[in-house]
Amino acid sequence: MKIYAPDGRIGVPPKPRAPSPAVLTGLRVAVLDNGKPNARLLLTRAAEQLAARTGAVVELVTDKGPGHNAATACSDLVLDRITEEVDLVLTGSAD
């Protein structure tokens, strides 16, 4: 006999992810602290290592803006600054 599957199709993401750059040399890197404990320390160290190995430059270290945290997007102000000042962003840290 027949029954239905319960999961349905997977939809299309609302926005595609930007492609990763092939070469990091000379690119400007931002650290976006998502507010999780030690995120800034961990991500900044990772960015510094990345810069040392590839010739990228750590240009900006910022949080997401007042009232924003790991569960939300960053503020428009911070997003505008990132868009203007850097080429790639390191973010994401969990509990």
Added chain:
Amino acid sequence: MSTDVLEIADDSPEAVLALYETRGWGDGLPMVPPTPARVDAALAALGDVDPDEVIATLPPRLGEATRRVIAVNAVLAGCPPACLPVLVSAVRALARPEVNLRGVNATTHPVAPLLIVSGEIAEQAGYNGGLGAFGPGNRPNATTGRALRLVLMHVAGAVPGPGDASTQGGPAKYAYCVAEHLAATPWEGLAPGLASAVTIHCGEAPHNFHDMESGDPGRILDKCASAMASLGQNNVVIAQGEYLVALGPEHAATIASAGWTTRDVASYLFERARLPATEIRANFTSIAWPPWMHAVPDGELMPMTGSPDNIKVFVCGGAGKHSSVIPSWGMTKSVTVPVES
């Protein structure tokens, strides 16, 4: 048609459970086989609508919740067809951006969407907003709540591990549905102007508070404020966090008879549910407050949320002097939508 059909040896609950388990589906409890006949019967309760229209795309899996897929999960949960309009509307509500469903599903917090049914549909379909409303024994409450959880697991991908990181999980993640007890509500309720509505509030399980003695609103609500003012709740460091106060009918009657509105209740709780700012700052470095809360000096008391607007009130339950408060996960807002007729 957007829904896959599977072959199964027989339609026993054991066979369905075994098949579903191999695919990582189900909540661990027995399920009703979603045969085409049962699903069609459920869909019939929605009237002449497109069963394959996408109602919502639910993160993190980005699964498409069509009416048919929702009906499949309703059948699995044992949901009566009359509850389908509530369930479809609840899924529509979950997809509203202010709910922040991706975060609700993926967080380590034990948050679960509470579904509150208001108005005519609650009576017509037999939902319980009276005695034991949050507890077992009522099929529409139990199965609609369970069906919503199954939609989250199957369609949204909120499966413990890959899509639900909740550290301990929680019983509210099995089934979390009540009706608003409008007949015992001295105010206008959660959905004024709507004949039938659903409200989604993503929060913890209810925290009980009791007051068997007071005839004074302030003394009753001080117990609620005490339950709200906890260092362990997400809201202590998230200004936009909401509290849903579920007043028992007797507490609601006492409070309303003194001339208090729900706004008065919210304003009082905003003033009374506070912790020392020094204590909060000493305990947390990750704080999502607006600038005015950061400016509250050490030694002063800090409210548990950024505005009285974040404190919502409704009535449910039966006889007795118990009420409850449901802290939200924090980065989410409750929504009320009309029930799709």
